[in-house]
Each structure stands twice: as structure tokens, then as C-alpha cells.
Amino acid sequence: xxxxxxxxxxxxxxxxxxxxxxxxxxxxxxxxxxxxxxxxxxxxxxxxxxxxxxxxxxxxxxxxxxxxxxxxxxxxxxxxxxxxxxxxxxxxxxxxxxxxxxxxxxxxxxxxxxxxxxx
Amino acid sequence: xxxxxxxxxxxxxxxxxxxxxxxxxxxxxxxxxxxxxxxxxxxxxxxxxxxxxxxxxxxxxxxxxxxxxxxxxxxxxxxxxxxxxxxxxxxxxxxxxxxxxxxxxxxxxx
Numbered sequence: 001x002x003x004x005x006x007x008x009x010x011x012x013x014x015x016x017x018x019x020x021x022x023x024x025x026x027x028x029x030x031x032x033x034x035x036x037x038x039x040x041x042x043x044x045x046x047x048x049x050x051x052x053x054x055x056x057x058x059x060x061x062x063x064x065x066x067x068x069x070x071x072x073x074x075x076x077x078x079x080x081x082x083x084x085x086x087x088x089x090x091x092x093x094x095x096x097x098x099x100x101x102x103x104x105x106x107x108x109x110x111x112x113x114x115x116x117x118x119x
Numbered sequence: 120x121x122x123x124x125x126x127x128x129x130x131x132x133x134x135x136x137x138x139x140x141x142x143x144x145x146x147x148x149x150x151x152x153x154x155x156x157x158x159x160x161x162x163x164x165x166x167x168x169x170x171x172x173x174x175x176x177x178x179x180x181x182x183x184x185x186x187x188x189x190x191x192x193x194x195x196x197x198x199x200x201x202x203x204x205x206x207x208x209x210x211x212x213x214x215x216x217x218x219x220x221x222x223x224x225x226x227x228x229x
Binding site: 034036043045091093110 | 123163
């Protein structure tokens with residue numbers, strides 16, 4: 001199956017710093033990538049949809065100036081948590097859509113996630 | 120009301136037991152349905168798609184009831200390795216929005 005990688009897998013940072021998380025599709029091109037956040041014992045929550053070459057679409061309640069998304073190529077999307085605070089500590093997961101033509105829905109392949117802890 | 124709701128769990132069952140999970144969704148226009156499995160601190164992985172006609176994959180059987188807007192997952196002959204969180208996932212076409220349920224935790228004990 002298709003492989004999606006994330007880097008770093010975990011990060012600990014001080015409050016006020018910015019953290020960049022990379023999401024890469026390793027063996028396929030992903031026109032669309034998704035960023036999710038998961039707090040302990042809660043569901044995955046979609047933060048934004050990232051389309052290559054255009055601005056990301058953010059879900060209601062997600063601050064676009066705080067969570068900067070850049071989808072610079074068909075294999076790379078980055079999420080930057082700016083001025084991170086302890087409440088931003090969470091598990092961030094990206095997924096990539098294979099974008100196969102002619103299908104109502106394409107399976108999303110998930111990255112392994114990045115655990116962010118803000119002190 | 121949440122768009123996708125699941126049994127709260129956790130389910131604690133012995134090896135060999137049969138266990139069933141239910142999931143309800145609120146958007147009648149929802150188009151695609153899936154069960155994902157998520158192990159602790161890992162990413163979700165697709166377990167199976169869910170069709171109106173029902174589908175089976177080994178010990179796993181998934182059912183969709185559009186009239187009642189619910190999805191079910193049945194696991195027969197539970198194994199220790201089935202211990203995980205099972206996520207009900209609903210996708211709306213057009214908007215291409217994927218909604219995850221909160222997940223149901225399953226613990227299978229020897």
C-alpha cells in the first residue's frame with residue numbers, strides 16, 4: 001500500500017516557539033493532504049485540507065494564522081504550529097489522498113503521527 | 120448531536136468471544152462508510168469498507184443500514200491482537216469531508 005511519512009515523530013518544545021511538521025507521500029503523488037489533531041481519548045478532528053498549489057481550507061474553529069499549512073509539492077505538506085502553547089500539545093496526524101480518477105472516494109493513507117508536547 | 124457517534128466502550132471480552140460495535144451518523148447524505156482500527160499511539164488503518172449489502176472479511180463483518188443511519192462491526196472469535204480502538208468513519212462526497220467517530224476501545228483478554 002501507499003506510504004505516508006511524518007517528521008518528526010515526536011517533539012518537545014518550550015511555550016512560544018514554532019514547530020514544523022512534515023508530511024510526505026513516499027510512493028505516490030497526493031493532490032490533497034489532510035491534517036488531523038487528536039487529543040487523548042478523543043476522536044481525530046480534521047483541522048484542514050491541504051491542496052497542492054493553493055491555500056488550505058481550514059475547519060471551523062481552527063486558526064489559520066496559528067496553524068500554517070504549506071503544500072508546496074505533490075509529495076509534501078507541512079504544518080507549522082506558531083507560538084505553541086501547552087494547550088496545543090496533541091497528536092497530529094496527516095493523511096494523503098491517492099486521488100485516483102473515477103472513484104467516489106479514495107482511501108486515505110495516514111502518516112504515523114507526530115506527538116507534540118509544549119512545556 | 121455529534122455527526123458520528125459510537126458505543127462508548129471499553130469492551131472487555133475473553134478470547135474467542137463475539138463482539139459487536141455500532142455507530143450512528145446524522146447526515147443522511149453521507150456516502151461512504153468505513154471502519155478503521157487504531158492501535159495505541161499509532162495512526163488509524165483501514166479495516167474495511169461498509170456497504171449496504173454487508174461485507175465480510177474473515178472474522179470481521181460490517182453492515183450498513185441507511186434507513187436507520189447506522190453501521191455495525193461484528194468480530195467473531197476474538198483474538199488478543201484484536202485489542203485496539205475501532206473508529207467509525209463517514210465521508211460525504213462532494214465536500215470530501217471525512218468524519219471520525221470517537222472510537223470504541225476493545226480489550227481482548229486471555
